[in-house]
Amino acid sequence: MNGVELFLLGRTLMKIGETAMPEPEGGSGRYGGSTRAVLIVASDVAAHxxxxxxxxxxxxxxxxxxxxxxxxxxxxxxxxxxxxxxxxRRRLLVRQAPELSARVMKVRAGTIEDALAAALADSTPEDRKEVADALEVLARHLSPRTSARARTRDKAPQ
Structure with missing residues (x-):
């Protein structure tokens, strides 16, 4: 796999993730670019x-x-x-809320099974399980906090 293939895979995984999340509150349809930005910021805030x-x-x-x-x-x-x-005092510092809101709990309670099945429409249940298991391994090794630690290590003086 090269960098372009990894980038395109990441975009595909983002689309599957968006499909797996519950509809936004207020009936505004599927997630748009602004919601993607919110998710990117939320991920960064979790890591930093x-x-x-x-x-x-x-x-x-x-x-x-x-x-x-x-x-x-x-x-x-x-x-x-x-x-x-x-x-x-002019700057605001941002952190995750200590308690999960109802909306956050609803989003986090969702699963990827249906979205994964749709993305892998011609696959077998065994294939879908293999992909889901691989995603679990990736999530364990490449979480936002793990990625942040790797970036910090890369910047550390040798």
Missing amino acids: PDSAVGEIASRTGLPQSQVSTSVARLKEAGAAITAPDPAD
Whole structure:
């Protein structure tokens, strides 16, 4: 597998993940680009608690305005909290909420079986189990926190 194939696989997995999530509240249809940004920010916040919006924007490559909007949506959903930075009261630090909101619990309670079956329409149940098991292995090794540790190690002086 090369970098392009890995990138395309990642996009396919994102689409399957979007299909597996429950419909957004308010009947606004499937997830759009702005919701993807919220998920990217939520993942970064999980890996880097107490980060400022500018730091999240730098790590994710999203515009600062989009990160700010995503943080507001996460706060509204009860998934994140903010607090003033003690070192610079003008900045807000973002972290995951200590308690899961009903919306977050609903999203996390969903499973991928139906979305995976749809994506692998011509596959056998054994094939789908093999793919699901492989995804579990990838999730264990490549979680946002694991990826953050790898990036931190890469930047450490040798």
